[in-house]
Amino acid sequence: MVTVMTGGALDGEVRLETSRLLLRPWRVEEAVVQRELWTERDPRVPPHRRIDADGHPTVAELEDSIRTSKVWSTELLAVERKASRDVIGYCGLVGSGRGAVGEPELAFELLRRVWRQGYATEAASAVVEWARSSGYERLWATVWDWNTASRRVLAKVGFTETDRKEVDAVHGTTLFATRRL
Numbered sequence: 001m002v003t004v005m006t007g008g009a010l011d012g013e014v015r016l017e018t019s020r021l022l023l024r025p026w027r028v029e030e031a032v033v034q035r036e037l038w039t040e041r042d043p044r045v046p047p048h049r050r051i052d053a054d055g056h057p058t059v060a061e062l063e064d065s066i067r068t069s070k071v072w073s074t075e076l077l078a079v080e081r082k083a084s085r086d087v088i089g090y091c092g093l094v095g096s097g098r099g100a101v102g103e104p105e106l107a108f109e110l111l112r113r114v115w116r117q118g119y120a121t122e123a124a125s126a127v128v129e130w131a132r133s134s135g136y137e138r139l140w141a142t143v144w145d146w147n148t149a150s151r152r153v154l155a156k157v158g159f160t161e162t163d164r165k166e167v168d169a170v171h172g173t174t175l176f177a178t179r180r181l
Helices: 028-040 058-066 071-075 120-134 148-156
Strands: 001-008 015-016 021-024 075-079 087-094 103-110 136-143 158-169 172-180
Touching: 015 120, 021 120, 028 058, 028 087, 058 071, 071 075, 071 087, 075 103, 075 120, 087 120, 103 120, 103 148, 120 148, 136 148, 148 158
Parallel strands: 103 136
Antiparallel strands: 001 015, 015 021, 021 075, 075 087, 087 103, 136 172, 158 172
């Protein structure tokens, strides 16, 4: 069950609630969680999405991003466990421009310490349900071919991999998946 507390798609504040999770806008003091996500990323992830040799992005840079970017207030929501009140990652819809107009991309990432507990599937299910109730007709997602855990989550929430792929000789193949709502 998903409870939509407030919101509008990609343009207003959204708060979603499941039995174990609260999905909501990020708070500046939670930039340390974003930094932890950056440090944990698989070495196969392209360098622009990992901590660089000079230590960027820093916590201060991530704090500034939370303050100024609508991505962290209306798109990629903080995933908070209700029982322990800790933020464990993000999940939401982004308009990345890689899909058709009016078809946002589902995106999620959780801290390694909470993997294999069903949180990604629960958060993604909540976002899919919210997207359906907001009037979207189709969502899409991208995932690295080597990221079997995220591929399983997408399958569990009803996404089907398409024939569309983007091959990168260094980082692997990006697969595209869609879901009708």
